Amino acid sequence: KAGVTQTPRYLIKTRGQQVTLSCSPISGHRSVSWYQQTPGQGLQFLFEYFSETQRNKGNFPGRFSGRQFSNSRSEMNVSTLELGDSALYLCASSEQPSSTDTQYFGPGTRLTVL
Amino acid sequence: DQQVKQNSPSLSVQEGRISILNCDYTNSMFDYFLWYKKYPAEGPTFLISISSIKDKNEDGRFTVFLNKSAKHLSLHIVPSQPGDSAVYFCAASATNAGKSTFGDGTTLTVKP
Numbered sequence: 001k002a003g004v005t006q007t008p009r010y011l012i013k014t015r016g017q018q019v020t021l022s023c024s025p026i027s028g029h030r031s032v033s034w035y036q037q038t039p040g041q042g043l044q045f046l047f048e049y050f051s052e053t054q055r056n057k058g059n060f061p062g063r064f065s066g067r068q069f070s071n072s073r074s075e076m077n078v079s080t081l082e083l084g085d086s087a088l089y090l091c092a093s094s095e096q097p098s099s100t101d102t103q104y105f106g107p108g109t110r111l112t113v114l
Numbered sequence: 115d116q117q118v119k120q121n122s123p124s125l126s127v128q129e130g131r132i133s134i135l136n137c138d139y140t141n142s143m144f145d146y147f148l149w150y151k152k153y154p155a156e157g158p159t160f161l162i163s164i165s166s167i168k169d170k171n172e173d174g175r176f177t178v179f180l181n182k183s184a185k186h187l188s189l190h191i192v193p194s195q196p197g198d199s200a201v202y203f204c205a206a207s208a209t210n211a212g213k214s215t216f217g218d219g220t221t222l223t224v225k226p
Contacts, residue, residue, distance in 0.1 A: 056211075099209055099214070
């Protein structure tokens with residue numbers, strides 16, 4: 001099976017712009033989660049989707065949003081970008097939303113905000 | 115409030131020796147714990163997990179120990195190999211409470 005894919009891999013934006021990142025989960029996986037990784041901050045949970053419904057949301061401002069399509073592909077959007085949004089954004093998929101279901105991560109999208 | 119903490123940002127060990135990575139958590143509702151390994155330019159990959167009903171889980175060179183009373187878990191790698199050099203993330207989750215909470219990671223360097 002193909003792994004989790006994320007596009008684009010690298011992105012450069014300026015403050016105030018918005019950005020959309022895409023994630024295609026492993027075939028058959030219906031749960032998709034998004035994380036933000038910044039130096040010294042580890043992986044911060046953004047949100048989780050299952051069957052097109054947001055199940056959980058992390059402690060991020062409303063500028064961060066996401067959605068999931070019927071084919072389980074997911075997008076996350078960040079509006080009004082700030083310098084502090086520069087990070088590696090990781091997507092992970094699993095078969096079920098269970099907390100014990102192993103997550104498989106994509107390579108991430110490196111976002112740089114200038 | 116950081117619920118999962120990896121207090122050592124980095125660890126360096128000699129090839130063939132034991133590597134011990136530590137993780138502490140504060141949320142007593144956590145009942146499932148995982149370790150992930152991450153190489154540069156790649157996403158984290160699952161390494162090993164342990165349920166709160168156990169205190170040890172072993173998989174080849176990797177063993178995870180859980181001390182519930184101390185809210186502490188550790189990952190032992192024996193023997194350590196240069197290919198083990200990576201960032202290791204500890205993660206914890208609670209049943210029916212969504213996906214994992216991750217620590218900040220520990221960078222392990224195994225010297226030949």
